[in-house]
Amino acid sequence: MMKIDVLSLFPEMFSGVLGHSILKKAEEKNAVSYKVVNFREYADNKHKTVDDYPYGGGAGMVLKPQPIFDAITALTEQAGASKPRIILLCPQGERFSQRKAEELSKEEHLIFICGHYEGYDERIREHLVTDEISIGDYVLTGGELGAMVIIDSVVRLLPDVLGSEESHLHDSFSTGFLEHPHYTRPAEFRGLKVPDVLLSGDHKRIDEWRTKESLRRTYLRRSDLLDKIELSDEQKKMLAEIVKERE
Structure with a gap:
């Protein structure tokens, strides 16, 4: 069973996506389990702040390393022996593709980090994550929507999730080509x-x-x-x- 953890300041955003359709059925079939964690819970200051002003000045706020490092440590300790892929949603990351979805679908444990504000402390990027992924050449207010897109595209590739094992084999981009036209009744x-x-x-x-x-x-x-x-x-x-x- 694949384990998917998500670090987000707005975990309630995921309930509608993970609780319906194929993603919900995948969980019911024990193909995957989901856990969405508010990493603010791991902040070590009394005000539970997770961001601060950037060194050197500049606009916006930057996510602090401590809450995210501690949250990842807690999640990996719970996971046991399996080493997770830790995915940072970032406009600077690798462009997401069907090939990447297929690669990630073979993993046992995925952790998504959804940021907000101006960016991440660079130590998160350099010393914690295994993958930086962007879903396109545009900027969103946070990483949540990107994480949802990737989770959807990965989970549908897991064994027994779709009705037929061949359902995804001829999808656009799976073969390298766009998919052919489809028709149904009436003729x-x-x-x-x-x-x-x-x-x-x-x-x-x-x-x-x-x-x-x-x-x-x-x-x-x-x-x-x-x-x-x-x-x-x-x-x-x-x-x-x-x-x-x-x-």
């Missing part, structure tokens, strides 16, 4: 028809159609992804046809 809706090949029952043709449409969508929407993928001869042929169709 015709307001004059709009499902492609005939999907109704044919010919699984070989269906697989070929899906591959080509996945290539088409990737080429049209995220052509940069194709530079990172080694295409098969058949895929190269399909891509050439797609390019020609656009001429």
